Amino acid sequence: MISAGTVIFGVILLGFIGLCLYSMLMPRYYMKKGRVVDARVVSCIEQMVKIGDEEAAYYAVTIDFYGLNGETIVKEIKSEKPYEEGDVIRMRYLDKLDRYMLDADNIVKQGNVKGPLLIIAVCVLILAMIVFFDLVSDAEGNFPDWVLQGTGYVISLIFMGIGVLGIKQKLQLGREKEEWEKVEGILVDYTRKKDEDGAASCFPIYEYTWRGETARHKSKVGGSGKKYRKIGRRVQMLCNPRTKVVKCREEEEDSSRVFLIFGTIGLFVFCILLACSLGFLPT
Numbered sequence: 001m002i003s004a005g006t007v008i009f010g011v012i013l014l015g016f017i018g019l020c021l022y023s024m025l026m027p028r029y030y031m032k033k034g035r036v037v038d039a040r041v042v043s044c045i046e047q048m049v050k051i052g053d054e055e056a057a058y059y060a061v062t063i064d065f066y067g068l069n070g071e072t073i074v075k076e077i078k079s080e081k082p083y084e085e086g087d088v089i090r091m092r093y094l095d096k097l098d099r100y101m102l103d104a105d106n107i108v109k110q111g112n113v114k115g116p117l118l119i120i121a122v123c124v125l126i127l128a129m130i131v132f133f134d135l136v137s138d139a140e141g142n143f144p145d146w147v148l149q150g151t152g153y154v155i156s157l158i159f160m161g162i163g164v165l166g167i168k169q170k171l172q173l174g175r176e177k178e179e180w181e182k183v184e185g186i187l188v189d190y191t192r193k194k195d196e197d198g199a200a201s202c203f204p205i206y207e208y209t210w211r212g213e214t215a216r217h218k219s220k221v222g223g224s225g226k227k228y229r230k231i232g233r234r235v236q237m238l239c240n241p242r243t244k245v246v247k248c249r250e251e252e253e254d255s256s257r258v259f260l261i262f263g264t265i266g267l268f269v270f271c272i273l274l275a276c277s278l279g280f281l282p283t
Contacts, residue, residue, distance in 0.1 A: 006134045013123045020116035020123075030104040034092030037100070039063035039075070041087040059083070068095055075100065080191050080205070081216065110245055125158070149273065156270035163263010169256040176238050177249065183210050185217065185237040185248060190229045193222070202228040206248060208237045221251035 042062040049058060059079045067073050083089070092104045129151070137143055185206035192200045203222035208215060217237065222228050236249040275281040 002131065003134055006130050009130050010127055013127045017120050017123050020119045024113055024116040027101065027104040027107040030092040030094065030101040031108055034094050034101065034104065035068075037065045037091055037093040039065040039089045039091060041083045041085055041089065042074070043085060044079075044083045046082070061089075063089060065093070077102065080218075081189065109243070129154075149277070152269065152273050156266045156273060159262045159266025160270060161263075161266075162259050163266060166256045166259025166261075166263055169252070169259060173249070173252050173256060176240075176247070176252075180238040180240050180247075181210070182249075183208050183237050183239060185235045187229075187231055187233040187235070188216070189231070190222075191218070200224070204228050204233075206235060206237065208246070210237070210239050210246070215246070217246050217248060219248055219251050221248075221254050 040063060042064055044062075045060045047058055047060050059082050061077050061079045061083055062074065063077060064072050064074045089102065090105075091100050091102045093100045133143065133147070136147055185208040187204045188207040189205040190202045191205065192202055201222045201224055204219045206217045206219065208217065219228075227233060238247045238249055238252075240246070272281065
């Protein structure tokens with residue numbers, strides 16, 4: 001019999017899975033169903049928001065564009081960067097739903113599948129483990145020894161799998177450093193995001209010039225360290241000449257390093273469990 005606690009955890013995990021599916025599928029829906037719109041910036045007003053003891057700026061941008069019948073549609077968006085009056089913002093617009101998405105094309109082009117799929121896989125695994133533990137436990141909530149030992153093996157193998165991803169990412173980065181074009185990026189701005197504990201993380205925004213065009217790249221790797229908000233810090237950007245995908249070399253190296261740390265921990269735990277199973281170490 002599945003307990004009420006398992007049902008509650010299951011609903012929460014299914015909610016996370018739903019959010020991941022939304023972030024993965026919605027940009028593709030906008031690309032398929034949405035109309036490409038070039039919106040004109042009417043005004044851009046700086047606003048301040050307080051995060052903890054500090055204040056961060058964002059911009060309230062008023063834009064207008066034409067509807068299917070030639071009518072003028074006015075919207076206000078929040079932006080992390082300023083715009084000049086008269087600038088053009090390309091976006092996708094769903095006329096029937098009166099909804100828009102600014103970066104749908106870039107999100108799909110840069111690939112937003114791996115992260116959500118990984119989170120979904122982890123949520124499914126956790127849900128399966130919770131249901132399994134609920135079914136094999138006795139009336140007092142105790143588990144057989146083989147369940148605890150098997151769980152340790154499963155967790156260590158998952159960590160080792162993450163380490164394998166880190167190795168794969170490191171090898172891929174090595175190929176990209178040889179084949180992709182390299183340009184210099186400069187940290188010109190950063191955004192702040194608060195987590196559930198109230199701590200704020202900074203996500204750098206790098207500016208670079210490639211093939212005569214100046215653009216910005218918002219990092220997906222952030223933290224509270226000084227390097228994430230040190231204006232003027234220089235990094236190396238990797239630009240794919242075929243797909244136009246741009247990556248920051250530093251954040252790719254940081255990501256693969258974290259994966260390798262998980263893999264090392266998993267290998268260490270697996271070796272200890274194996275030694276205990278073979279009698280080399282006391283259980």
